[in-house]
Amino acid sequence: MSIKRKVKAVEQLFGHLDKEILAFQTHTRLHCVTGCGKCCTKSDIEASPLEFLPYAFQLFVEGNAELTLEELKGESSPICHIYQPLSLTDTQSGSCGKYQYRGLICRLFGYAAARNKLGQLQLATCKVIKEGQLDNYLKAAKAIEQGLKLPVISNYYSKLAQIDFNMGTRIVPINQALRLALTEVLTYYAYRPFRGGAKRIA
Numbered sequence: 589m590s591i592k593r594k595v596k597a598v599e600q601l602f603g604h605l606d607k608e609i610l611a612f613q614t615h616t617r618l619h620c621v622t623g624c625g626k627c628c629t630k631s632d633i634e635a636s637p638l639e640f641l642p643y644a645f646q647l648f649v650e651g652n653a654e655l656t657l658e659e660l661k662g663e664s665s666p667i668c669h670i671y672q673p674l675s676l677t678d679t680q681s682g683s684c685g686k687y688q689y690r691g692l693i694c695r696l697f698g699y700a701a702a703r704n705k706l707g708q709l710q711l712a713t714c715k716v717i718k719e720g721q722l723d724n725y726l727k728a729a730k731a732i733e734q735g736l737k738l739p740v741i742s743n744y745y746s747k748l749a750q751i752d753f754n755m756g757t758r759i760v761p762i763n764q765a766l767r768l769a770l771t772e773v774l775t776y777y778a779y780r781p782f783r784g785g786a787k788r789i790a
């Protein structure tokens with residue numbers, strides 16, 4: 589499958605997920621706190637290269653892929669390269685610098701379920717939501733027990749793997765996932781002409 593088709597397939601998967609999340613949010617009223625960037629500052633976020641393929645492809649189209657790859661090679665922080673803190677001293681407030689191109693894990697966290705040892709679905713969310721929206725959180729947990737539909741993390745990663753098994757099942761630290769996605773796009777187009785879409789600048 590070509591890079592463009594893989595990007596399209598990942599974007600379609602994200603589109604489906606966004607609709608499921610919206611339905612869950614509407615039902616439960618759970619929501620991220622505006623300006624909170626706490627989950628993005630975790631140093632142990634892991635992701636697959638495939639979920640960042642749309643981001644890498646967009647950078648390539650803009651002519652920024654090589655530059656970003658160099659930045660990532662020199663990155664010593666484990667915190668996501670895309671994250672934009674509100675200030676250098678604040679570890680809580682900030683935002684995703686490329687929200688439209690955030691990965692699968694970024695979309696799922698807070699609004700999706702993981703299965704516990706008994707196979708039961710449990711909402712995977714953060715302390716900020718659990719404590720700050722306790723009433724709605726408890727109601728959501730009860731509704732999930734009673735069968736409320738919500739995205740299931742393992743199901744979405746299975747769907748991702750169906751697009752490209754190697755890139756979709758390789759789970760690595762988030763900045764490594766970004767590097768691998770960029771390398772994939774740059775290698776693919778190293779010996780192929782790039783046709784269509786926006787003009788490549790670099």
Ligand code: SF4
Nearest residue numbers: 628668671684690694
């Ligand atoms: S891609 Fe965006 S949402 Fe995901 S961890 Fe990085 S900054 Fe946060």
